[in-house]
Amino acid sequence: MLAKLARTALLIAAIGVAGCNDSSMKDFAPHANKPLPDKILASMKAKGMTRTSPVMARIFKEEGKLEIWKAKTNGRYDLVASYDICKWSGKLGPKYTEGDRQAPEGFYTVRPAQMNPRSSYHLAFNIGYPNVYDRANGRTGSHLMVHGACSSSGCYSMTDAQIEQIYAFGRDAFQGGQTEFQIQAFPFRMTAANMARYRKDPNYEFWKMLKVGYDNFEITKVPPKVDVCEKRYVFNQVAPDGETFDPTGACPATTQPDSLKSAFNAYQSTYEAAFSGAVKASVPAPKPTIAGIKEASIVSEWSKKRARGERVPIEPPSLNADGSLTATARMGRIDSPAGRKMAALDAEKAAKQKAEEQRLAAIEAAKAEKQAAKAQALAEKETARINSLAEEEEARAAAEAPVATATIASTPDAAPAATQAANAGESRTTRLKKKLLGMFGG
Missing domain, CATH: 3.90.20 (Hemagglutinin Ectodomain; Chain B)
Structure with missing residues (x-):
């Protein structure tokens, strides 16, 4: 086990993985090898899971939750743990550009080399932003993590006690032979009520695309196969022999198992009826969301000035619906x-x-x-x-x-x-x- 973690550490050093620009090179941290609590292990056993069975994670910004799901002996996944996210930065909506302080939304992959046991944020793992979809759409950024220390400038930050458990889930799954695990990051639980709340949001089309992957998991309880073509996500699609998915090219003619197609159509019919009812219902007001690349660029410029040590408002500016800017009067620190x-x-x-x-x-x-x-x-x-x-x-x-x-x-x-x-x-x-x-x- 120690040898495997040592090899992982060498890979981490080679590619410069760091939690939110974490460049720590501390000695090996014992807390990276802490076992999961007995209570969680007992719950896993009762659900037909082993300590080293495959794992995946789901993140919901608005609800402030990070969920851990593990595979049962029948191959379907079940919820095994849920954590309150200590802090995430930015607003609802995807990450667009370096410095916009947005926590990413989408489907990401974590491999052993992305695990960082020596993070100065206690423990961390890189979620894999930018992924194929992000790169195809010209989105930039780096070092986006799930980590401890409850401090975030674009990451999903947990308490140290929480990250020890979350890290252990991934570590144990890799030990069991899983080569990568999926992280699904959403703005909110993609229910009919929530989709109706945000139907007029500028990010709505992006969220509708993510919802297809969300629905596939809800139906099958298996992490969906994720590909990108025509600069968009496609889920559980099979390309003909000899053809591949080109992230920026035309999507190939694809097929899907009839059973999945039938189940998805039935699920969609129920959803559409619920959505129509939710549009007419009284619901809570939507939370603030990022106004696309324009606001992302404004915040990115603020981040650059702040990094240079210039005096800037202590919080990044916010773009209003009418095109005006809101900025706090309180100025930040001076570093240059x-x-x-x-x-x-x-x-x-x-x-x-x-x-x-x-x-x-x-x-x-x-x-x-x-x-x-x-x-x-x-x-x-x-x-x-x-x-x-x-x-x-x-x-x-x-x-x-x-x-x-x-x-x-x-x-x-x-x-x-x-x-x-x-x-x-x-x-x-x-x-x-x-x-x-x-x-x-x-």
């Missing part, structure tokens, strides 16, 4: 002289902007102070004028009071009236003063 220069320029710009804001604020404050002083002076002037008018009125009232008193005093009985007249005069003066002060804010 160019990035530090950009940061210095941004800081200088921010300082100038702050100084200008302070200057304008000072001008506004001075204007406000001047207006307040002017208003105060006007108020004091008006108060003085009102006081002067009041004093004049009081003087006139005082000058008229003796005449009234003398006239009234000649009649002894009129004394109370004189007092009332004097009080009335004072009352009028007071009221006039209050009225004037009220008119001018006094």
Whole structure:
């Protein structure tokens, strides 16, 4: 066993396999040889599986699940373990180009040389992106993994405990003689309800193509035979003797077992009825998806700038349905002289902007102070004028009071009236003063 793993390690080193650009060359990791838990082994035995029987995996992004299926003694596969994906990056939809941070979708193949027991992400295996389909469609990228450490920039990342078990499933199957195992990566479980939810998505035609492979497995419970022609996947098709599948050329005339064809047609009829019902039903809103190669190129450019150490938003930009971009305001780290220069320029710009804001604020404050002083002076002037008018009125009232008193005093009985007249005069003066002060804010 150790000798076989050592040979695998040499192959890994030769082709530069690494978990999400992992270039670790650590000593052999004991955790790569951990046995599966007794509980899982007992479940496998109960289902008619052996520890070294063939294996395959299915991934569902939206549900966040990675499933392990193993072959039973009758050749059909059954689910043996399911894991919550710790983290995957990007959105629903395929990977288009290097740096778009998309986790791949499609049908991939893992061979022993793709297993990495010395990954700096605990353990890892390369899923085989780009495959024949990806290359035929000009899609690029490298080092796309299933690995541990719960950290992803285009990979499917698990916890360390999870990857130890997932890695062990593949390791044991290779030990049993399986030369490669299939990974099926989907945006979601391809049910009628989910397909109806995403029927208007720009990736829908791609997903319809993947669904044919999904359906073939659902019907047969055997990993489908996968080929590519006319730049598209074809499943469980047999080419005539002497003919092959050309990924970019025309598909050959193919045949398929009648039993499979009949089962598929029956399955499809049931699906179409369910799909029609799902279109009319109330369903959860679709999750964000990548808007094709245009958004992939925008994110890829962001990744290049980030790799150069330039200051970029901490999260990649997102292309909206109306063609506009959404980017977070928070900026990422600075990792290079160019990035530090950009940061210095941004800081200088921010300082100038702050100084200008302070200057304008000072001008506004001075204007406000001047207006307040002017208003105060006007108020004091008006108060003085009102006081002067009041004093004049009081003087006139005082000058008229003796005449009234003398006239009234000649009649002894009129004394109370004189007092009332004097009080009335004072009352009028007071009221006039209050009225004037009220008119001018006094």
